[in-house]
Amino acid sequence: QVQLVESGGGVVQPGRSLRLSCAASGFTFSSYAMHWVRQPPGKGLQCVALISYDGINKFHADSVKGRFTISRDNSKNTLYLQMNSLRVEDTALYYCAKVTDYGDYSIDYWGQGTLVTVSS
Amino acid sequence: SYELTQPPSVSVSPGQTARITCSGDALPKQHVYWYQQRPGQAPVLVIYKDTERPSGIPARFSGSSSGTTVALTISGVQAEDEADYYCQSADNSGTSYVVFGGGTKLTVL
Numbered sequence: 001q002v003q004l005v006e007s008g009g010g011v012v013q014p015g016r017s018l019r020l021s022c023a024a025s026g027f028t029f030s031s032y033a034m035h036w037v038r039q040p041p042g043k044g045l046q047c048v049a050l051i052s053y054d055g056i057n058k059f060h061a062d063s064v065k066g067r068f069t070i071s072r073d074n075s076k077n078t079l080y081l082q083m084n085s086l087r088v089e090d091t092a093l094y095y096c097a098k099v100t101d102y103g104d105y106s107i108d109y110w111g112q113g114t115l116v117t118v119s120s
Numbered sequence: 121s122y123e124l125t126q127p128p129s130v131s132v133s134p135g136q137t138a139r140i141t142c143s144g145d146a147l148p149k150q151h152v153y154w155y156q157q158r159p160g161q162a163p164v165l166v167i168y169k170d171t172e173r174p175s176g177i178p179a180r181f182s183g184s185s186s187g188t189t190v191a192l193t194i195s196g197v198q199a200e201d202e203a204d205y206y207c208q209s210a211d212n213s214g215t216s217y218v219v220f221g222g223g224t225k226l227t228v229l
Contacts, residue, residue: 044223047218095163102172113162
């Protein structure tokens with residue numbers, strides 16, 4: 001069965017960096033685009049970044065552009081999110097998510113999330 | 121930037137029908153996907169491409185589309201359907217790649 005396990009979250013001061021990882025199993029990781037989606041406490045879902053199956057094409061939401069970078073290592077079945085210059089408003093539960101075969105970057109599997117808290 | 125608009129809340133009694141809408145100017149040209157998120161859990165895809173139901177999703181969940189509005193309908197609502205529901209589409213406006221609606225809290229009275 002598909003499993004996505006995020007790690008790397010924690011409490012960090014504004015301006016500092018953090019790297020999230022997502023270990024994938026149960027499917028051919030190298031064949032699927034992958035998302036990072038976040039959810040601030042008590043709020044809705046926000047797209048953060050998307051990467052193509054081969055790592056060549058990357059998209060970042062305007063709110064994180066220039067600060068966050070999505071990447072992947074298909075040899076390790078792992079997705080990453082490098083987060084620099086963190087802000088208080090980046091506080092959220094960060095989900096790793098697999099893109100479906102249905103199109104439109106829709107998502108069929110989500111991890112359980114890793115919590116990032118940015119606070120002084 | 122492109123937006124999808126959902127009502128913040130919908131309330132129904134058990135056994136009744138709940139209808140959750142999602143509006144957006146580009147929806148006549150875009151498919152919509154619906155996710156259910158129960159408290160403390162990750163989202164689950166319940167409808168794809170406006171009207172299709174993934175395997176394992178109960179038949180009481182259905183989707184429809186009309187112009188700039190799509191809808192998720194839950195027939196014979198059960199207590200376990202109480203959750204937040206989000207619509208999502210691709211964003212071809214150039215400002216992003218995916219857009220989520222703000223979410224609708226379904227309360228089963």
